[in-house]
Amino acid sequence: MAVSKRIVLHFPRRLVERPIIYRLVKDYDLEFNILKASITPEEEGLLVLELKGDQKEYDKGIDFLIKAGVKIQALSQDITRNEERCTNCGACVTVCPTGAFKLEPKTRIVLFDNDKCIACGLCIPACPPRAMEVHF
Amino acid sequence: MVKTIAEINEKIRQGKAVVVTAEEIIDIAREKGMKKAAQEVDVVTTGTFGIMCSSGAYFNIGHSKPRIKLGGGRTYLNDVQAYTGLGAVDLFLGANALPDDDPRNRIHPGEFNYGGGHVIEELVAGKDVRLAATAYGTDCYPRRKLETWINIKDLNQAVLFNVRNAYQNYTVAVNLSEKTIYTYMGILKPKLGNANYSSAGQLSPLFNDPYYKTIGIGTKIFLGGGTGFITWQGTQHNPDVPRTEKGVPKTMAATIATIGDLKQMSPRWLIGASILGYGCSLTVGVGVPIPILSEEILQYTTVSDQDIIAPVVDYSDAFPQMKPDVLTEVSYAELKSGKIKVKGKDVPTASLSSYPRAVEIAGILKEWIQAGKFLLTEPVEPLPGVESGVTQKPLNERPIEY
Ligand code: SF4
Numbered sequence: 001m002a003v004s005k006r007i008v009l010h011f012p013r014r015l016v017e018r019p020i021i022y023r024l025v026k027d028y029d030l031e032f033n034i035l036k037a038s039i040t041p042e043e044e045g046l047l048v049l050e051l052k053g054d055q056k057e058y059d060k061g062i063d064f065l066i067k068a069g070v071k072i073q074a075l076s077q078d079i080t081r082n083e084e085r086c087t088n089c090g091a092c093v094t095v096c097p098t099g100a101f102k103l104e105p106k107t108r109i110v111l112f113d114n115d116k117c118i119a120c121g122l123c124i125p126a127c128p129p130r131a132m133e134v135h136f
Numbered sequence: 137m138v139k140t141i142a143e144i145n146e147k148i149r150q151g152k153a154v155v156v157t158a159e160e161i162i163d164i165a166r167e168k169g170m171k172k173a174a175q176e177v178d179v180v181t182t183g184t185f186g187i188m189c190s191s192g193a194y195f196n197i198g199h200s201k202p203r204i205k206l207g208g209g210r211t212y213l214n215d216v217q218a219y220t221g222l223g224a225v226d227l228f229l230g231a232n233a234l235p236d237d238d239p240r241n242r243i244h245p246g247e248f249n250y251g252g253g254h255v256i257e258e259l260v261a262g263k264d265v266r267l268a269a270t271a272y273g274t275d276c277y278p279r280r281k282l283e284t285w286i287n288i289k290d291l292n293q294a295v296l297f298n299v300r301n302a303y304q305n306y307t308v309a310v311n312l313s314e315k316t317i318y319t320y321m322g323i324l325k326p327k328l329g330n331a332n333y334s335s336a337g338q339l340s341p342l343f344n345d346p347y348y349k350t351i352g353i354g355t356k357i358f359l360g361g362g363t364g365f366i367t368w369q370g371t372q373h374n375p376d377v378p379r380t381e382k383g384v385p386k387t388m389a390a391t392i393a394t395i396g397d398l399k400q401m402s403p404r405w406l407i408g409a410s411i412l413g414y415g416c417s418l419t420v421g422v423g424v425p426i427p428i429l430s431e432e433i434l435q436y437t438t439v440s441d442q443d444i445i446a447p448v449v450d451y452s453d454a455f456p457q458m459k460p461d462v463l464t465e466v467s468y469a470e471l472k473s474g475k476i477k478v479k480g481k482d483v484p485t486a487s488l489s490s491y492p493r494a495v496e497i498a499g500i501l502k503e504w505i506q507a508g509k510f511l512l513t514e515p516v517e518p519l520p521g522v523e524s525g526v527t528q529k530p531l532n533e534r535p536i537e538y
């Protein structure tokens with residue numbers, strides 16, 4: 001059975017330069033699409049992938065990633081902003097690796113674009129009033 | 137043209153006072169000219185909404201039966217320790233206080249999800265707070281243990297008392313080191329990854345009265361959603377710093393100490409803050425009205441973000457090591473453009489204080505004055521000015537010999 005899934009990979013620093021994704025293609029015959037790639041403040045690699053392939057091979061591939069030390073999250077995790085608690089300070093703007101927060105130039109209101117969010121979770125502890133919330 | 141506060145108050149009473157915000161006055165003065173604007177405008181309102189660490193509150197909880205002397209014992213509010221070195225049932229709670237079992241930075245960076253600032257926010261929101269106290273017992277105060285819910289409405293006094301608020305200017309924080317650092321100025325990414333600032337700039341109270349000609353001890357203000365007063369110079373008040381031609385301090389300068397009845401404040405304007413890797417604090421809303429007594433004072437209130445300069449400081453070394461090094465100076469207009477240049481590199485900026493909320497505070501204060509609900513006060517004493525000799529000194533450490 002063929003599957004296609006969107007996942008978020010967190011690479012510890014020691015893995016950033018290793019050809020992990022290449023192994024997914026070569027050893028497990030998976031097809032991939034990079035939706036987003038960046039380096040977080042911890043200098044971790046952060047990669048959002050769409051992976052396609054045979055279910056069994058997919059499971060083995062994920063297993064391989066976990067054993068290699070990659071943290072995996074499903075992209076179905078949803079990050080929302082509690083508008084009541086958000087003070088529009090802007091502390092999250094430079095923390096977010098994908099630019100999901102934008103300042104409205106005139107009013108300085110901080111706009112949150114959920115579509116750009118890859119659910120990395122970095123903004124959650126970075127927000128002083130804790131307005132960013134994660135839902136599973 | 138010279139007006140007095142009494143004359144302005146008379147106009148406020150009659151509903152005739154012309155009140156504008158420190159943002160609005162910039163365009164008004166540009167259109168009408170300083171002279172005309174000074175004649176027409178009576179009050180300019182300012183505002184700021186940011187994390188202000190030296191904030192706290194004191195309470196008198198009322199005497200229990202039998203009596204207990206909390207002073208000299210230990211008292212916790214929602215597990216956060218309050219200061220008890222006061223009379224029998226008086227307590228002080230600082231915004232930075234933490235529960236004893238908070239892991240702090242043991243796993244760095246600590247999250248600091250709950251502390252004194254959060255307790256203050258919950259009290260103001262009208263929530264019940266758990267008080268647990270132990271005492272040593274005396275003949276007149278025999279009780280040694282107390283556990284009870286308390287609520288702000290039942291307290292005899294609940295008073296916000298902040299020893300340092302509304303800094304006149306603030307440094308811009310960056311990180312030159314190779315690793316991310318977690319500071320009270322937020323998360324700073326390595327190698328000039330970002331720059332954080334914290335001031336409402338042109339709306340900030342003390343930028344609009346840079347020589348403290350109207351703001352002083354006794355000035356009535358917007359504080360935490362209610363009204364309060366300036367009680368004193370804030371701690372670290374440091375008026376004698378380099379200034380621009382227009383008199384705007386180019387670095388951290390004046391501060392104010394503020395006080396107000398917590399019972400009439402609101403959790404929209406006093407919000408517990410969690411600063412990753414640093415600690416807990418309180419985000420405080422402060423707004424100060426500036427009476428336009430003369431053309432000179434009006435001129436000060438027309439200060440705009442282009443006129444305000446802040447120093448950029450490395451928080452990986454210069455700040456913690458108390459080195460005076462400043463990397464560069466930037467204007468608030470540059471900071472608000474989204475990036476600044478430091479050492480030839482474009483560095484993205486972010487603010488820690490909320491400009492939209494500062495606008496809202498200046499607007500609320502304007503409405504209060506227009507509606508005749510808020511009269512201006514004459515300061516009973518000015519804040520120490522440039523010539524006062526008041527400065528901020530570093531600690532003179534003297535080793536103790538045994
Ligand atoms: S850091 Fe939090 S409060 Fe500030 S703008 Fe971002 S989401 Fe809103």
Ligand code: SF4
Pocket residue numbers: 079095096097098099100101116117118119120121122123124132
């Ligand atoms: S979780 Fe927060 S920091 Fe991460 S991508 Fe989404 S908005 Fe940005």
